[in-house]
Amino acid sequence: xxxxxxxxxxxxxxxxxxxxxxxxxxxxxxxxxxxxxxxxxxxxxxxxxxxxxxxxxxxxxxxxxxxxxxxxxxxxxxxxxxxxxxxxxxxxxxxxxxxxxxxxxxxxxxxxxxxxxxxxxxxxxxxxxxxxxxxxxxxxxxxxxxxxxxxxxxxxxxxxxxxxxxxxxxxxxxxxxxxxxxxxxxxxxxxxxxxxxxxxxxxxxxxxxxxxxxxxxxxxxxxxxxxxxxxxxxxxxxxxxxxxxxxxxxxxxxxxxxxxxxxxxxxxxxxxxxxxxxxxxxxxxxxxxxxxxxxxxxxxxxxxxxxxxxxxxxxxxxxxxxxxxxxxxxxxxxxxxxxxxxxxxxxxxxxxxxxxxxxxxxxxxxxxxxxxxxxxxxxxxxxxxxxxxxxxxxxxxxxxxxxxxxxxxxxxxxxxxxxxxxxxxxxxxxxxxxxxxxxxxxxxxxxxxxxxxxxxxxxxxxxxxxx
Ligand SMILES: [Zn+2]
Numbered sequence: 001x002x003x004x005x006x007x008x009x010x011x012x013x014x015x016x017x018x019x020x021x022x023x024x025x026x027x028x029x030x031x032x033x034x035x036x037x038x039x040x041x042x043x044x045x046x047x048x049x050x051x052x053x054x055x056x057x058x059x060x061x062x063x064x065x066x067x068x069x070x071x072x073x074x075x076x077x078x079x080x081x082x083x084x085x086x087x088x089x090x091x092x093x094x095x096x097x098x099x100x101x102x103x104x105x106x107x108x109x110x111x112x113x114x115x116x117x118x119x120x121x122x123x124x125x126x127x128x129x130x131x132x133x134x135x136x137x138x139x140x141x142x143x144x145x146x147x148x149x150x151x152x153x154x155x156x157x158x159x160x161x162x163x164x165x166x167x168x169x170x171x172x173x174x175x176x177x178x179x180x181x182x183x184x185x186x187x188x189x190x191x192x193x194x195x196x197x198x199x200x201x202x203x204x205x206x207x208x209x210x211x212x213x214x215x216x217x218x219x220x221x222x223x224x225x226x227x228x229x230x231x232x233x234x235x236x237x238x239x240x241x242x243x244x245x246x247x248x249x250x251x252x253x254x255x256x257x258x259x260x261x262x263x264x265x266x267x268x269x270x271x272x273x274x275x276x277x278x279x280x281x282x283x284x285x286x287x288x289x290x291x292x293x294x295x296x297x298x299x300x301x302x303x304x305x306x307x308x309x310x311x312x313x314x315x316x317x318x319x320x321x322x323x324x325x326x327x328x329x330x331x332x333x334x335x336x337x338x339x340x341x342x343x344x345x346x347x348x349x350x351x352x353x354x355x356x357x358x359x360x361x362x363x364x365x366x367x368x369x370x371x372x373x374x375x376x377x378x379x380x381x382x383x384x385x386x387x388x389x390x391x392x393x394x395x396x397x398x399x400x401x402x403x404x405x406x407x408x409x410x411x412x413x414x415x416x417x418x419x420x421x422x423x424x425x426x427x428x429x430x431x432x433x434x435x436x437x438x439x440x441x442x443x444x445x446x447x448x449x450x451x452x453x454x455x456x457x458x459x460x461x462x463x464x465x466x467x
Pocket of ligand 1: 096097098245281333334
């Protein structure tokens with residue numbers, strides 16, 4: 001009898017907390033993922049930093065950002081990522097690259113742009129680029145980007161529908177530009193072929209969640225007015241972004257003067273070339289008047305400091321762009337002129353380069369560099385409403401960055417630590433559109449060993465091509 005009372009009493013004691021738990025669970029909203037207890041750098045309008053904070057994600061979207069206690073009370077997550085002692089921040093946006101060119105990494109170094117292009121890159125591409133080569137190269141680039149925290153990239157290359165297919169399969173976001181150039185290239189005998197390919201590609205990926213098809217006329221020195229006008233018409237008709245190399249070198253300005261009797265910006269403006277989203281890559285040799293014009297024409301600029309330094313192309317007038325309100329993002333350019341796709345390094349060099357050129361250490365502060373690599377890049381590619389910062393209602397494109405390396409200790413200012421001491425290798429987890437692509441350094445959407453061995457095998461083609 002006594003035993004029975006005791007057992008009943010114990011059952012009542014257990015039942016009460018269970019009932020409370022059930023009630024709490026009923027009040028909590030079910031979400032797919034919570035990233036918990038990190039230093040959250042939001043890069044929102046008020047540069048809010050939560051230390052610590054948690055983020056609730058459901059499906060593709062950020063649902064809430066709040067204190068760990070509030071998120072734990074309000075949301076029940078199917079999956080949780082621990083971020084204690086780590087930074088949680090928006091994924092980095094690479095506004096200019098040629099992903100598959102990782103296959104030419106380390107080929108023909110220490111040359112000026114025109115020499116490098118004419119002697120190495122254009123001939124190597126003519127002999128090696130094929131759909132399979134582009135798939136192999138792009139997968140290698142995607143692996144590097146996921147491992148180093150890039151969640152969106154703007155690309156200009158050949159067989160762009162193949163780039164799109166492997167990008168989508170790996171889960172990254174891309175603004176992917178089909179190249180149009182005047183001489184015969186592996187995926188198009190004529191610019192008209194390239195325009196046709198662009199249209200088919202744009203239709204295949206219209207309204208895709210991850211892929212934004214785009215057209216990429218190479219530059220004013222490799223295209224005539226007729227083709228540039230046709231590019232403009234196609235971009236407007238399909239409502240797709242244009243990406244173009246613009247005023248990258250002083251040699252380009254000379255060639256443009258010779259060929260079109262105008263500087264590059266004036267030449268394009270004379271054609272009313274600009275689309276609702278135009279991404280001007282490099283935009284180094286630009287006058288103050290041209291900055292004003294680019295602002296009026298709603299053109300965004302990709303600043304590519306490492307490529308511009310390595311090829312000694314010059315320094316983009318980034319301070320002038322920012323003052324005029326021209327959106328500026330940061331790009332790595334292709335790995336053949338960088339030689340990697342690490343956006344942390346590009347972000348740091350973007351800050352240092354402006355400090356040096358202006359002889360002003362306050363030029364491009366750490367928060368400003370971080371903004372250019374995230375929300376600034378989103379503005380350049382026309383996607384600021386959905387990515388580029390951590391805010392409820394935006395897509396969940398974010399990374400978790402470890403802070404435990406010797407070079408990251410001690411910690412006074414998380415933003416300075418990210419911009420000035422961290423590297424791509426410090427990224428532990430990469431999430432795009434709410435999907436975890438890399439978790440604790442393990443890439444989940446690509447077979448890492450296979451990607452590397454395929455790339456090594458394909459490099460034999462490149463070796464043969466440049467012999
Ligand atoms: Zn480029």
